[in-house]
Amino acid sequence: MTLVPTASQTAGPFFHLGCTRSGSVSCLATHEAEGERVWLRCRVLDGDNVPVPDAMLELWQANAEGKYLHPDDTQDKTADRHCRGFGRLATDEQGNCVFETVRPGPVPGPDDTMQAPHVSVSVLGRGIQKRLATRIYFSGDPANAGDRVLTLVPEERRATLMAQPDIQNPGWWNFTIRLCGEGETVFFDV
Amino acid sequence: MGLTMGAKITPYRRHNPDTQPASYYPPYRSTVLRCPRMPLIVLPHTLSEITGPVCGQGDIAETDNDLTRQHPAAPQGERIIVRGQVLDDGGRPLRKTLIEVWQANAAGRYFHDNDNHAAPLDPNFTGAGRTLTDEHGFYEFVTIRPGAYPWRNHENAWRPAHIHFSLFGPAFATRLVTQMYFPGDPLFARDPIFQSIPDERARERLIAKFDFDITKPEWALGFRFDIVLRGREATPFED
Numbered sequence: 001m002t003l004v005p006t007a008s009q010t011a012g013p014f015f016h017l018g019c020t021r022s023g024s025v026s027c028l029a030t031h032e033a034e035g036e037r038v039w040l041r042c043r044v045l046d047g048d049n050v051p052v053p054d055a056m057l058e059l060w061q062a063n064a065e066g067k068y069l070h071p072d073d074t075q076d077k078t079a080d081r082h083c084r085g086f087g088r089l090a091t092d093e094q095g096n097c098v099f100e101t102v103r104p105g106p107v108p109g110p111d112d113t114m115q116a117p118h119v120s121v122s123v124l125g126r127g128i129q130k131r132l133a134t135r136i137y138f139s140g141d142p143a144n145a146g147d148r149v150l151t152l153v154p155e156e157r158r159a160t161l162m163a164q165p166d167i168q169n170p171g172w173w174n175f176t177i178r179l180c181g182e183g184e185t186v187f188f189d190v
Numbered sequence: 191m192g193l194t195m196g197a198k199i200t201p202y203r204r205h206n207p208d209t210q211p212a213s214y215y216p217p218y219r220s221t222v223l224r225c226p227r228m229p230l231i232v233l234p235h236t237l238s239e240i241t242g243p244v245c246g247q248g249d250i251a252e253t254d255n256d257l258t259r260q261h262p263a264a265p266q267g268e269r270i271i272v273r274g275q276v277l278d279d280g281g282r283p284l285r286k287t288l289i290e291v292w293q294a295n296a297a298g299r300y301f302h303d304n305d306n307h308a309a310p311l312d313p314n315f316t317g318a319g320r321t322l323t324d325e326h327g328f329y330e331f332v333t334i335r336p337g338a339y340p341w342r343n344h345e346n347a348w349r350p351a352h353i354h355f356s357l358f359g360p361a362f363a364t365r366l367v368t369q370m371y372f373p374g375d376p377l378f379a380r381d382p383i384f385q386s387i388p389d390e391r392a393r394e395r396l397i398a399k400f401d402f403d404i405t406k407p408e409w410a411l412g413f414r415f416d417i418v419l420r421g422r423e424a425t426p427f428e429d
Contacts, residue, residue: 003279003418004209007392009369009383010218012354014302017318018292019356047223054304060242060362070241072361086243107237120238120362127220129211129386131365133233152231179224189204189230190239190363 013054013126020056020090028059028101033082035064035102039172040136040163044095044123047181051095055125057177059087059099059136061118066105075108103138109148116143116150123177133190136163136175153186160185201235202363202420203279209392217382219343235363240422242362245288247322255321257291257333265315267296267334269410272370272398275327276357278421283327289417290320290356291331298337298351307339332410338377350377350384359419370415371397 011019029035040059044052062068063083067075085104089097101119109115116137123132137144139162144150150158160183166172177185214225233239253259258269276284294300294317297309301316315334323329336351352369359366371384375397378384387393395418404412 002281003277004392004395005205005279005418005420006366006368007210007387007396008366009211009354009396010220011356011367013304014292014300015354015356015367017300017302017316018290018320018354021318023290023320050223052224058365060238062238068237068241070244072241073237075237084243109236110234115236115238118238122362122365124367125224127218127222127224129213129215129218129221129225129383131367132226133362135238149233149236152233157228180227181223184226184228186228187226187230188233190233190235 008130010126010129011056011124015056015124016090020088024089025087026089026099028061028085028087028099029063029080029083033063033102034080035083035105037171038101038103040099040101040119040175041166041172042097042099042175042177044091044177044179046179049181051091051093052125052179053091053093053095055091055095055123055128057089057091057097058122058124059101060120061085061101061104062107064102064105066107068107106143111148113146113148114143116141116147121177123179132179133188134177134185135161135188137161138173139164157186199235199237199240200422202240202361202422205420208389209387211383211386212388215382215386217344218386239363240361242358242360242364245322245358246286249288250320250322255319255329255331257315257317257319257331259332260316261314263314265295265312265334267312267315269332270335271330271332271404271406271410271412272353272415273328273330273401273404273412274415274417276323276329276417276419277327278419280421282421283323284359284419285323285325285327287323287327287360288320288358289323289329291318291333291353293317293333293336293353294339296334296337298339309337309339335372343382348377348380350375350381355417357417357419364419366417366419368417369396372413373397373400
């Protein structure tokens with residue numbers, strides 16, 4: 001290594017100006033995309049359980065077959081140009097934002113295992129010095145049991161990574177991010 | 191069904207923590223309720239971390255990298271040119287990578303509903319830009335030198351003048367949001383956001399350098415700000 005990576009600094013309270021004013025992406029996969037359509041209702045809470053109205057969430061996922069739209073994904077699977085797999089929104093006054101997408105497929109994991117369907121998440125904003133990284137898994141997915149990343153997480157904390165289905169609204173899932181305190185979401189050192 | 195396994199993953203190198211800000215840093219008050227207390231779980235890099243959103247020229251409009259030409263008239267303030275190169279930690283230029291910037295105007299006021307600093311807005315300055323790096327990893331913005339502004343973090347708290355930078359790089363693992371500062375700012379010593387980075391040299395690398403070669407006669411002062419993103423391990427972890 002010859003150079004030291006540039007230090008992170010908080011995105012602050014005004015990131016909307018540069019990132020989400022014209023760069024919001026609520027839909028990760030258009031209606032032409034293959035797969036089961038889902039809506040992810042995300043909520044961000046602080047250490048006092050108060051909604052965070054000025055966070056930015058960025059999502060990154062594979063398509064329904066489990067292929068990323070990226071040159072380093074060399075899997076022999078079909079890319080779906082209708083599933084870009086990227087989303088980005090600011091939270092609203094209630095700390096919420098909703099992404100529309102398709103349920104991702106499984107992708108390879110450590111040691112030739114397969115990972116359960118998941119969405120990678122970045123959380124940025126005022127008070128967040130370095131991008132916080134977490135994952136959204138789908139509660140009840142049988143593949144969760146064999147996911148090697150989930151096994152790195154203490155069992156009693158795994159539930160913080162699970163989106164829960166909204167019983168009243170088929171296709172809708174709720175995912176709460178607790179930045180700190182009781183029920184703190186699992187964040188990863190990526 | 192064909193092969194489902196990808197090639198072996200070459201992970202990105204991990205940061206030296208001293209060169210990054212402390213997540214929990216009470217002098218910057220907003221960290222207290224927004225910083226995880228449990229240790230982060232080290233995530234081995236998989237296909238999910240070594241891929242990331244790909245942006246293209248279609249995402250950029252003509253005046254996006256000239257913040258002084260986005261309105262009918264020129265904005266108030268001191269016109270500057272900010273130029274630099276985006277590299278990985280092995281010194282390799284990162285081509286066609288997206289950079290987004292945002293900043294306050296010359297008076298230290300953001301074009302944002304939540305900014306109620308008693309300084310004037312400038313109808314000719316939004317303070318937002320974006321560009322892609324060129325074939326050699328270089329970028330350039332023309333803008334107005336931003337003003338310092340008060341932020342209520344503590345008694346008589348003022349942020350040193352800065353421009354926010356956001357970069358994706360090639361992968362989820364390389365995401366970076368940072369701030370560029372200006373040389374000689376007397377506010378550095380009292381700014382907890384700047385001071386939250388333990389390593390002094392890492393702090394200094396966030397300060398742009400005045401650059402006479404970038405400076406254009408009869409037009410604008412030039413500043414150089416290079417950005418380094420994480421690079422990949424030379425060889426795969428496994429084997």
